[in-house]
Amino acid sequence: MKFAKLLILVFFVGVSSGYGQNTPAPVKQGGVLRWTDNCVRCAMGNHRWRAVDGTCYFPIDLIEKTGYHRVYRWTKTGRRKTRTILVAKGEFKNEDFKDFEKKEYVNVSAANQRRQRREQAQIWPLFTRPETKPLFTLPLGKPANPLPATEGNFGAYRTFDGSPRNRHTGTDYPIGTGQPVLSMADGKVVLTANHFFGGNSVFVDHGNGLVTMYLHLSGFAVKKGDRVKKGQKIGEVGETGRATGPHLHLGVRWHNARIDPAVLLEDPAKLPALD
Known part of the structure; x- marks a missing residue:
């Protein structure tokens, strides 16, 4: 027994x-x-x-x-x-930006805090839109051509002059000012705006709950409501918003999960899998 x-x-x-x-x-x-x-x-x-x-x-x-x-x-x-x-x-790195020149992003005023909250209220609904059929296949297209290696800072714990800030939910690519930024797949532009932290930003909905985000742009080549094709120019690299220099901040939300965009640029056969 x-x-x-x-x-x-x-x-x-x-x-x-x-x-x-x-x-x-x-x-x-x-x-x-x-x-x-x-x-x-x-x-x-x-x-x-x-x-x-x-x-x-x-x-x-x-x-x-x-x-x-x-x-x-x-x-x-x-x-x-x-x-x-x-x-x-x-596995996420720590990043500390010392003597950050744009002090308005270190000691954020009450007015800019209110602005940031308004902008977040505009962004959040984009990630919970009703599901539509996927307009993409994997891997996704590169957001720039050529595309340099990522800085490997997705998910980084960040401090500015020693003051803790939110996690870095995208990944950065060191690309020069004015270089074309490309849509990673077919989709619909659901937002173009100048945001306090993100600067000039483009959000594209690719169906199936996949939204790609391109931040710190110097300018736009599309507007809200536009239909775009994979590889189409949507803007140009810049350093607007809280940026340490010219680069492309690339973000991805898929079914409202914040994931490393770099994994969607690789052959999907390389992803961990169930048998």
Whole structure:
């Protein structure tokens, strides 16, 4: 009897911990996991969305809780399958900007704080728009040509003159002023604006809950409501807003998860995957 109870205990410990033959390689915070299995619908938590080219992609937010999570997929026959994934802690650098010249971004006035809150209220609804069919496939197109190596600062913990600021939710590319910035896929421009922190910014909705963001531009080549094609010029690199110099800040929200844009520029076969 004791042996039987021990077997039952081992079984439930194994199930609740998430270990087993179907446990995939960990996917880090800010990354994306794929599940290719003739998929039509996908889900994680209470959120469901369409598959892209028969594959379920699960974007993992920058601060997603580490540990085991359940994911789901449905095939064309209506069959549902459930698996467990392991979210691991991401590796993010620390950045401290000393003697930052634009002091209005270090000691932010009450008026600029109010402005920033108004701008955030304008931006947040863009990430929770009703789901539409995907207008893209992976990998996405490069936002500049040529595209230099990223500065590797997605998710960085930032301080300005020693004062802590919000995490860096995009990644920066060191590109010179005036260089063309390109849309990473077909889509619709849902916002062009000059923002306090982001400077001249363009937001493009590519369907399937994917929104790309291009910040600190010197100027715009599109306006809100425009339909754009992959590779189309949407603006030019600049250093507007809280920028340390000319560069492209590239951001991505996918199903409202803040992810590293660089992972969507690579062959999707390189993403961690479920068998």
